[in-house]
Amino acid sequence: MKADLFEALKLNIAAHKACAVVTDIETGSQSFIGADTRIGDLTLKEEQLSVVNQLIVGDVSGQIDGMSLFVRVYGPSLRLIIVGAVHIAQALAPMAQLAGFKVTVIDPREAFVRAGRLSEVEALTDWPDEGMRKLQPDSRTAVVTLTHDPKLDDPALAAALRSKAFYIGSLGSNRTHAKRLARLTEDGFSERDLDRIHGPVGLDIKAETPSEIAVSILGEIVATRRRSVT
Amino acid sequence: MHNVDADPLDRLAEWHAAGKKTALATVIKTWGSSPRPVGSHLAVSEDGDFAGSVSGGCIEGSVIEAALATIASGQPVQLEFGVTNDMAWEVGIACGGKVQVYVESIS
Known part of the structure; x- marks a missing residue:
């Protein structure tokens, strides 16, 4: 995880905002998906992004897309x-x-x-x-x-x-x-x-x-x- | 009183701020009765300090070792622990579950 991504994650957790980190577990590329921030080197397709947003709403972490992407959801407190x-x-x-x-x-x-x-x-x-x-x-x-x-x-x-x-x-x-x-x-x-x-x-x-x-x-x-x- | 579940990321942030190299292990998949759910974190510093858990304590030793290797190499790794794994005899999960753990460095 790149430092800027970790920083964004920390800020969102501290602000009690729901967010997610999406990781391609084969390549290691990764993106942070927040309410108003999106950073990282993993490009998500529109439909993948919509699945990620559903997981954020449901506060559920897990693998998507044939298991290659792992979505870690951080729900608000x-x-x-x-x-x-x-x-x-x-x-x-x-x-x-x-x-x-x-x-x-x-x-x-x-x-x-x-x-x-x-x-x-x-x-x-x-x-x-x-x-x-x-x-x-x-x-x-x-x-x-x-x-x-x-x-x-x-x-x-x-x-x-x-x-x-x-x-x-x-x-x-x-x-x-x-x-x-x-x-x-x-x-x-x-x-x-x-x-x-x-x-x-x-x-x-x-x-x-x-x-x-x-x-x-x-x-x-x-x-x-x-x-x-x- | 400190939120025990948020502890690994807080500690990771402290180590990172102190200029230490760190790694984060995350449970990405579980089968059967594994003790910690998907998303559970174990944070590890270059000194071998750790916070959080990816199991009830059964596989932490191996995950910390892998995390130290990842800190040195910068390369993320996937680990699998469970009854069918050869490693099980050494560090397997007592409850018979299986877990997959992703280990990455913070850089």
Whole structure:
């Protein structure tokens, strides 16, 4: 890989932009295909380029064209939005970062954000509806609410339900969750909308501590994503 | 907290910025139950430092050797590891899968 190609790849990954490197594995010639950059010594035919673009959209790497071309797709990062800088968030945020998620915590209670020791995580002290408007969750975003407080959780859940977020989870007991669903139904959400919310949140691994609950939530997020792409 | 999966390219960039010669190995095809999916990277520096993985640790030694040769020659190579390969007795994949790895230098 030529240095200029590697440089372009690095810049695109840092900017969370989807891109691909296409290599002729017999000759070693190679091209970088970004949203607005195309460099390299491998010339692609129109139809090959269209296949590459399909792979980029699907975030799938593989060989094409009788196996002679290898396409390595670099998808944009997955994102996790956590509402509530609570104890569980202190564990969930770094775990999700290790797993490749770009994590943002929203909590208007600055004392919680400070106490959460989230120095390596982007934290917004906006109200959740405002924070969600800024972050614009998409189909590569997971949203988890952890505050138990309807005035913080509900607006975030409403915004998540109106987005294409691939995972929505909400902490709370069965009873809390039932009340939450009743409130959201009053707000006009259908049963089908509400089925998107994982609540009580997380896989049933009998988690007790904040870090164990974080494992169960991250496990459920990964399971949801992998099920939806296969 | 650092994204473990993005680590090989980050380390490669660091080595490259420090003026070191480097190579990148990438899984380009898998058969059966191979431990790392297509696209997985292993980055190698001229010092033999490495980051990332192309298997669960079974074939990394051989891939690093090949990467050092590629760093020296500048020539990319394709490697194949699996149960049917002679190499399997030395470094084969415990789970019985098969992988094809492409090794290239960064120049």
